[in-house]
Amino acid sequence: MNKCKILISLLAVTMLASCGGGNQYVDLGNINGYADLASLERKDTFSTYVSTMPSTLNSATTNQQEDSQHIVNFVDGLVENDRFGNIVPSLGESWETNAAKDTYTFHIRKNVPWVTWDGQQYKDKTVKPSDFYTSARYALNFDNLAEGYYLLALIIDGANEYWQATFLNSQFKNLSENIRYSRIATRLNEMGITPGCTAKDVEKILKFERVGISYDDAAMTLTYKLKQRADYFPTMLTYSAYLPMQEEFVSSVGFNNFGSDKDKILYCGAYLLDEWDPAGTRMVYKKNPYYWDKDHVTTSTLIFNKLPTNIRSDYAHEQYKSGQIDSFVLTDADVDGWNEYVLGKDGTGTLENPAHPNAFSNYGEGSKSPFIYYLNQNRETNSQGTYNTSLRNYVDNVEASITNTNKALKYSYFRQAVLNSLDLEAYYLRFSVDNEQIRSQYAINTYTPRDFAKTMVEKDGQLVEKDYFDFLCEEYASKHNVSLEKATEKLEPMNPYASKISLEESMKQIKDACDRLKKDDPSITFPIYLENVGIAYDEEQRSYDDYFIEASNEAMNGIIFDEDIAINDLNKIYGTNATDSDVLVRIINNTNIASATDYTNASDYHAFSIFVSGWIPDFEDPLTFLNTATLGGDMSQHFGTNFHYVNADDKSLVNDGSLSEETFELFVEYDSLVRQADLENEDISKRYQLFAKAEIMLLEEMGILRPLYMTGLGYQVSVSNIIPYRTPRAGYGTSNDKYKGLEVLKQALTKQQRQALKNEWEREKAESKK
Amino acid sequence: MGTMILGYTIIALIVCLVVFVVLVNHNIIMKSDNWVRRFITNPLTYYSLKRIGSSLISIMLAVAITFVLLRSNKNFHAVFCTGWLDKFPNDAKDYTCNVYLSNLGLKEMYYNCDPTSESCEASFRDVPMIVQLLKYYYNILPFPKEVCMQLSYEVDEVTNVGEWVCANKEWTLFDLGVSSAYRKGVAITKIVAQTMPVSFRWGIWAILLDTMLGYPLGIFMAKYKDRFIDKLGKAYIIVLDSIPGLVYYYVLLVFFSTVLHWKTIYNPDDPMTLLPPVLTTAFAGMTGTAYWVRRYMLNEFSSDYVKFARAKGLSENRILFIHILRNAIVPLSRSFVTSIIACLIGSFFIENIYNIGGFGGILISALNAEDYTMVQGLVVITAIISVVSYLISDISMAIADPRISFTADE
The missing domain is CATH 3.90.76.10 (Dipeptide-binding Protein; Domain 1)
Structure with missing residues (x-):
């Protein structure tokens, strides 16, 4: 659909989308599913928050x-x-x-x-x-x-x-x-x-x-x-x-x-829109009396209030308690709520098995909109490319520094070494400083998310569903000659350690890559500066970014930096042994990003060498992700690969010098794989195999992007009056936003009820696929 | 064109009238006594006309300053053309943005060459700020004018060339334009007309409560000066005045939601949801009311007429409520009138915290949405309300208090 910007805060009010495995901790007793809720009284009005109107x-x-x-x-x-x-x-x-x-x-x-x-x-x-x-x-x-x-x-x-x-x-x-x-x-x-x-x-x-x-x-x-x-x-x-x-x-x-x-x-x-106040604080829907499918519209009135700015972390759960919203998700930042619902009075509750009888821990497969770290290999040196740059604090000639960085980023081996060395564990700290389990749940290791695109394949004489993720694992296993289990462990989400390399290894990769650069292009000077653009105007986010950047610089160079100290001052800290030449690659954070507008501008002008962004899928096919990385593809302007010089005779791509020959060959091979896969429409398994080949190549060789995080993965504790699994849902498009079928109880559902509904939904879902 | 001439004729007539009034008042023309002269030289009329004139200048200045400030960032592409152009092809982005800016009146298309020659391409340039400003003045000056309410894109079937044309023109007195980003296509006058009553609804209750609590507190603090109630009142005033406003608002929000479990999201259909914003505002506002009532009353205590009343043997309560209070509230009546009119503007913090769809919150929202037209329109409205409220309060005070004079020599 669109690239999406970094999420600044994660709103803890949601419709509770989920799927995945059952919860071993919940004893269902005699609850079987939806039919058992028939006698419970429904509310006719549903209230929730939206962050933007x-x-x-x-x-x-x-x-x-x-x-x-x-x-x-x-x-x-x-x-x-x-x-x-x-x-x-x-x-x-x-x-x-x-x-x-x-x-x-x-x-x-x-x-x-x-x-x-x-x-x-x-x-x-x-x-x-x-x-x-x-x-x-x-x-x-x-x-x-x-x-x-x-x-x-x-x-x-x-x-x-x-x-x-x-x-x-x-x-x-x-x-x-x-x-x-x-x-x-x-x-x-x-x-x-x-x-x-x-x-x-x-x-x-x-x-x-x-x-x-x-x-x-x-x-x-x-x-x-x-x-x-x-x-x-x-x-x-x-x-x-x-x-x-x-x-x-x-x-x-x-x-x-x-x-x-x-x-x-x-x-x-x-629904009909009954009220939409001009100040944009409130919208009210009323049921459409002439709707063709009105029997499936169960809640007559829906109220959407705009979330106030600067809310406290316990806002959602307090609003729920006063009956003004019908569900909320707990975050560990809400200390009182966490203690009350998750840990319980005796402190024995856990994320998987919260203490409160109405708190249910739901296992989710994520929003399907992954965030990635990526490199821009063609940053411009004009006023747009240097928009509010912080490079001036580090180098005398900003344009020369950007040109130098671009030269180095032309080479895929260098890009890949940089991406491999990013210390993502340090990045995930922003999701929860205290709880390792929570922050680990954000980690992803593939670009196309698991549980996004599936096809039916024959197995033991029966038609069964097979996830595109399984094709990725098979491709990885065959390429590296490892077992399928090993490959799965490497690619599965919620595993921040899968792509982590040791300090020695990252230093070696960077050193080798830089040695190779010196031979391939002797004009490249070191250190190579990679400017990162983040939400520097938000103190908290900036401190997390600084920590991550410091950790990544350490991983690449083995030297501990203080982000506030310019490279020329290194000698003062580390003595005469540390010189500029000790530092091969240095990521710096753009501290001049003073507002959301600055951030958007820097993003739109591609005024960075390294950046985080997300991608919302347009349709249910891996192509929606893999197309972003082709030459001239959907995100090629961000990657610096947006040229499309086509040889008029045979329609083949021609390198305009923006990429090294070796990188260009890689792109041509990748493009060809994606095109080949896209033309394969008869045999979806074959199509996914070809896409999987392209994606593994994208992740391991192209050096453009590294999967970073996705929201909604893993366990989420929520309290809700909403009967789950009654509304339309999909990992793409707009169906998740539909409220048709929504049913809200006058009381919170118990964890037994929600688990029973989940089990029932999974059974019915499996049936529906047959 | 006809309306332009009519409009500027009316402006010229107003200017002539003002000059006429000034000249008459300075005895330069119409020196003989007649009813016109008597009316014009009446101090209240002259004062009101002078204030209206200076108010108009203040509003014009406010508009001009906002205009310049909003447009001081010349990088319109960065402000208006980010995000939504992501999916447009690279070679179309610049042109698309310029077309969008032209629709907003910030840019205009021109040709640097013979427009019919094959190699000639359209260019865009900034519309001079003074031209934009004069056009805006024309739109906001209250005289009847015809404005375009609905644009329509029409394609010439023969040439295939499309143009935005006005499909619906309407006569209006006051045109603030339409929102460009915050609520695309909605007339700003409509947004203002719908949000002001919401702000007024909770604001007026807050003022009434503030008055009902603040006046008695001030009176009793004055009556029992330096005794327990006075000390308690002073402590309340000092504590509330020393806490930063935002902290105070949030403390009360927490108190209402977590301790009292009240509904803190405003719902127009539920009058009880008015309580938190009304109480928050009234509790803060009554500190000022009580402080000034106490002060003015203590001033009056030492007046001769109070001593005389005491000497006559009037009861203390009669002196307090009939004589002192009547004199003491005269200076306060001015702020009372101003506050009531200011209710129309609302409060950004209160309306944001309690989700009230009033006028107070929309200025910040419009700024965040980079909706220049809306910001400009809201500034005009706010300036008018401020100026008018002071004018009315001055005039009402003059009518209420015969001691006030408008002439310098009295």
């Missing part, structure tokens, strides 16, 4: 999670995820593909009314296939500056050409038609978007009818023609760019005003 509800333009998490409750899409994560029909009642599987035809549900915010049917209008066509037309027109256009342009035939053509048309609008079309054609050719395109073709490209979306309102069918076969296409359809828009209504309020208030959108989803 939406700025618009215009589904065609926004791609921000704070907006779309609400939109998806007001407007249904073609498909949704059920409570087991399976794709199920929504407004697309059924669908079929052609033989080549590159065309999807959806049969749209009949008689689903468009409703206004106050529960009135809008001019007796019902959802039509043309409503989906309308929203795509708005999203793909450059002039609407729609953020989510790429979700359509990525996969639908002709969509990218249309967007690019409207962009160029806007840029050249002063020119006469002939000249304009001719210039657009030239640019489209240059960009490799429509090779051989002429001015005459441009006129056609500018017609939206050419985009691979067609409809038949009479037959209630909607057809998407894809660029190429992509079996994951249905998993993209929950994003807001694919939601319908009623043309007549949009015209009546104006596209610019559409979604600006509760009365400026039409509803066909489970």
Whole structure:
């Protein structure tokens, strides 16, 4: 979906998503599952906190999670995820593909009314296939500056050409038609978007009818023609760019005003927006009386309050106790809450087995949005690349230092040595200083998370589910000739020690890499400075970053630094034995990041050599992660690999000198593996094998990124009135934000009840996959 | 164009009127006595007109200062075009950002070459700040004008060229524009009109409670000076005034939520949720009220009329409540009126802590969202309210207290 920024604070109020193994500590007694809760009284109102309120509800333009998490409750899409994560029909009642599987035809549900915010049917209008066509037309027109256009342009035939053509048309609008079309054609050719395109073709490209979306309102069918076969296409359809828009209504309020208030959108989803205060502190949903699936909407009113700023760590549990929210997750920063719910009066409770009867320890497989540490090998030396840099405290010539760093980062062996030497254990301290178990739970060792993409394989004559993670382990085992257990141990999440190397080893790797650098490019000088950009304006985060950087520098050089002391002062501390030449690589923290805006700017200008960012998947396939690292891929601007010089003759990539020849060859090989895997649509096992090969290569050889952490992994203790596993869920898209099916009890569930529900859900989930 | 002429004609007439009033008051024109002269030279009228004039200048200055400060960071790309452009192709980012900034009125497209020549490409430049400022003044000056309420993108079917055109124009007196980031597309006047009553609702209760508690406390502290109640009151005032506001707010929040288990999230449908913000504000506000009531009353105790009343044998309570209090509250009535009007603005801290969707919290939220138009609009509203509240309180005090005069020579 988008790269995401570092999480500053982890809000302890959640919908309690989870899956994974059972809890051995809970004795279920005679509770079997959901049926046993039938006699318990439900609440009709659910209250929770959100950290940010939406700025618009215009589904065609926004791609921000704070907006779309609400939109998806007001407007249904073609498909949704059920409570087991399976794709199920929504407004697309059924669908079929052609033989080549590159065309999807959806049969749209009949008689689903468009409703206004106050529960009135809008001019007796019902959802039509043309409503989906309308929203795509708005999203793909450059002039609407729609953020989510790429979700359509990525996969639908002709969509990218249309967007690019409207962009160029806007840029050249002063020119006469002939000249304009001719210039657009030239640019489209240059960009490799429509090779051989002429001015005459441009006129056609500018017609939206050419985009691979067609409809038949009479037959209630909607057809998407894809660029190429992509079996994951249905998993993209929950994003807001694919939601319908009623043309007549949009015209009546104006596209610019559409979604600006509760009365400026039409509803066909489970809820209507009853209240949205202009100050953005509160939203209230009411059940849609005309909803096509209203039997599954069990809670009538939902209240969202904006989380106040500067809250105390015990805020969530105090709010729960006063009955103002319906669930909360405990953190060890909330000392009173931790003592009361987890440790208990006698202090015998544990994270896995909390003491309080209503506190349940849930084992989760994470948010599926991994954070990574990555290197930027092409940092610019202009005003953007040196934005608020701290390098001036260390070197006389900032531009020369950045150029020097870029030169070194051209070499994959050097990048890999740096990434291997990062002391991630020191990084994880920010998640819990006192509790090693809690902080270890954040660690990940693969880019594509475990439990994200699965396929069915035959085993002992039976069809069983196999995780992409298993393919990764197999690839690792075969590549390194180790047992599968060993490979699993190396790659599994929540194991911060798997990728840890000893101090001697990290020093050796860095020294060897630097010796090799001296031979490959004698102009490189040492130490090589890698500037890190973090949330330096937050005292606590900065101190954690400083500690991590100090530990990593020590691991690379064997010298203990004080971050406040410039390299030239080293002699004063370590005596004459320590000189600049003792230090080969030094990470420094940019201490000039004084605000969130500074941080965002430094991130957007790529004014760093090393950085942390996350990736939210767009669809349920490893491609969504692996595509980020290809040359010119989704995150290539951050990695400094965003060139796409294509040899006009054979369409092969040409190195423009940004990378060393050896690195370039690696990238070409990686790109080829990813492309090869993406073309493999018949045999998903084969597809995953090829992706696994690419990913292991990415992790071990490419030296671009190192998996860092993911939230929601491992045990989380929570207290909740919400009956879990009743709402839609998925590791991608927007289904996790839907409140359809939500049931809230008037009292907290006991740990026995929650364990029984979990066991039941796992059984049913396994059944649903068959 | 017609409305522009009408607008500036009205402004010119106002300026002429002000000049006329000044000249009449300085005996330069219209020296003969008539009802116009009597009205214009009435001290209250002249004072009010002078204050309105100076208030307008203050508001204009506040707008100009905010305008300059907000635009002092010339790097509009960094402020407005981060994050949401992530997925746009590299070669489209710069142009897209410039189009966005043009829609905000910060930039304008121009051609450095013959626009019809094949190699000519559009460039963007900053709109001069003075041009933006004059346009903004025009929009906020209260006279009828036609403004665009709804933009629509229309593509010419023949040339395939699209333009943003105004699809809906409306006559309005006062245009603050629409929010660009915080609540995209919503008119700022609408946001203000909906949030102010929320702030006023809890604020007025806080003022009433503050008055109901502060006045008796001040009176009794004065009556029993240096006795137990006075010492207790002084201790309360000193303690509350010495604690930083934010600490005090959070201590009370903890007290309400953890000790009393009250609901601390404001819910418009539940009047009980008004209690925490009202009590927090009133407990803090009554320290000032009690302090000044005590002080003014002690001043009056030594007045001749009090001695005379005592000599006449009036009871102490009658002297206290009928004579002293009436005189002592005159200076306080000014702040009372100001406080009531200031309720419209609310309080950032209180509204943030208790999740109240009032006017107080939105300025900071708009700043965080980099919503320049909204920040600008809120500053205008806040400036108007402050200036108007002082004007009304001055005039009301003058009406209430015959001792107050508006002429320098009396």
